[in-house]
Amino acid sequence: MTEQSDSSVKRAREGSGRAKLEEVAQRSGVSTATVSRAFNTPEKVSPETRERIFATARALGWVPNAAGRALASNRTHIAGVIIPTLDNEIFSHQVGAMQSVFAEHGLNLLIACSNYDPELGLQQARAMIERGVEALAMAGETHPAALFDDLDRLALPYVLTYAYRPGAPYAMVGFDNEAAFSRMTRYLIDLGHRRFAVVMQPNVNNDRVQARLRGIEQTLGEAGLSLAPDALIIGKASLDFGIACAAKLAALPADCRPTAIICGNDTLALGVQMGLTRAGFCVPGDFSVTGFDDLELSSRVTPALTTMFVDNKDIGRLAAEQLVHCLTGRIEKPQSRQVDVSLRLRESTAAPSTGRLG
Amino acid sequence: MTEQSDSSVKRAREGSGRAKLEEVAQRSGVSTATVSRAFNTPEKVSPETRERIFATARALGWVPNAAGRALASNRTHIAGVIIPTLDNEIFSHQVGAMQSVFAEHGLNLLIACSNYDPELGLQQARAMIERGVEALAMAGETHPAALFDDLDRLALPYVLTYAYRPGAPYAMVGFDNEAAFSRMTRYLIDLGHRRFAVVMQPNVNNDRVQARLRGIEQTLGEAGLSLAPDALIIGKASLDFGIACAAKLAALPADCRPTAIICGNDTLALGVQMGLTRAGFCVPGDFSVTGFDDLELSSRVTPALTTMFVDNKDIGRLAAEQLVHCLTGRIEKPQSRQVDVSLRLRESTAAPSTGRLG
């Protein structure tokens, strides 16, 4: 009985079907350890056997099995990034730069989009963790507490991008959105503007946009100004929405019409400019308009758009570098990095023609 | 001695440090097999034990180890995509759509950029293969033969996107670039244009652009026309390059100046329109201009741009679906899918004012 069951070997489970390291070893007349070393620490193997191993591996078309390798070495060489959407170039540029940095260090990049839904982001993050990501980058800081808990408990290095908040309890690579919009607002106030309108992308689940609104309202408040209820318009960051907002603002009675329109990004601002022009108004004669991002187009249109330049590729690069340094042991945990934004003053802003100064 | 060596267990290699399934099993008073079943085939486990297992797993903060799982199940649940760059929205939109489809099917997506360098693309693909991707999507068909060899040998499902060529030996999800530009050229010829210029993005290592140029030249040839040597300008697909090209073309003597300018994409076309306007010319009065892609902006500018709409998200979605179906066994191998492009006739094209018809 026992002999019977001993000899009648259970049929082996189906493997990957691909050649395995063991076969390379056999055909090379060496042990599996030597083959492993030949690929991972070539200097520890004599040149002749090394070449022989490489040759048979090539002949067999051997590809190391990631799972086996990961299980034995406890490394997956995979990082992850979670952004709201790839349809916005501010994120696609960040991701592109990250991928480039990771690739230089032998890391592959998993990507997922949350569609601005924190719960979906949490799901995506957990899926990535189950795939064994060694580090994670995520846009913004609006994430469920459960996500931060998971990451901390697993001691997984992570950075938050595009935003920067002094004193944040995690690493952030980006800029202070509140300060940036405060600065833009200040600039317009100093030009003499007193009546403002704001055209902004949706602020739900978006800490960056929320910070921007805070920056604007706070700065207006400090100057004794405020935003009229119908002067804050929020909607999809599209050209069309910008055009529609312009029409709405242009239709206001002259005495409560804003003289300055602060837009959440260049797309909205360009739309607003178009809409104002269509309505027969001049920029900056009748309205000053500002954007954010500094798209290539923004400096080429007429009038050229006053906006704020953000180097998204730099953000991506710096964020990835923090994670890489962390994985290579160069630093203990990812550090925050503040990136500069620069105000680009162009033709779309000027002193209000009918400005009542004070 | 033996007892000694038996009891003094070799210090176990450092594990992941995270809780493992075995611990969940012990604390739940069941075997590892049952825990595994509880998560993978819950219906095969009694409700009580199942809940007990879930509870202890949660308490321990257990996260299944991807490597162990992959090794045992021979599945990684990871797909990959390789594109030239994320800086071009035609690719970022494709990738976004793919990721969405993959996520719906429990697949994570690895992403890499080749920078239009086939050798780099090969490296990226091989890296992904070593990470265990179960399927691969790649833009275009300009890839080293070695890559196709590897994929075929490993029987890895793959699709090529954005291009479609009847009779291709692999699955392609996209459109016929040659036919699309042939159609655009035909349209301009039919309007009465006889002198053409082409402003195109770089064609090296880019089968899509090469096909476009073939489409244009072939169609011109059939009409007994041809492109003057200095009427084909190739360079970076930026607004600035478009502007520069316009300046160059505008400076030609009137009798050999083109009346129609075919651009490789909307960015170039918008640049050309700007450049022509700056040079004091009218569109379409002096020049007809066409683009490709149909950006949101293209229909909003003045004059609105005649261009070709391509649904890049649909391409991404269809490509991912082919791969998913393949992995789920619904189809044997990925199938080609041709997506429609649509000509959007707008204000930037008209019959040439000084057209010498034949």
Next chain:
DNA sequence: TTGTATGCGTTATCAG
């Protein structure tokens, strides 16, 4: 420089 032996964490097979 090389080989031996074992562990990495999970799933799948089979017996019960």
Next chain:
DNA sequence: CTGATAACGCATACAA
């Protein structure tokens, strides 16, 4: 419905 146990493919401590 559950348990025991053998794979899965590779890397590494240790011995030689």
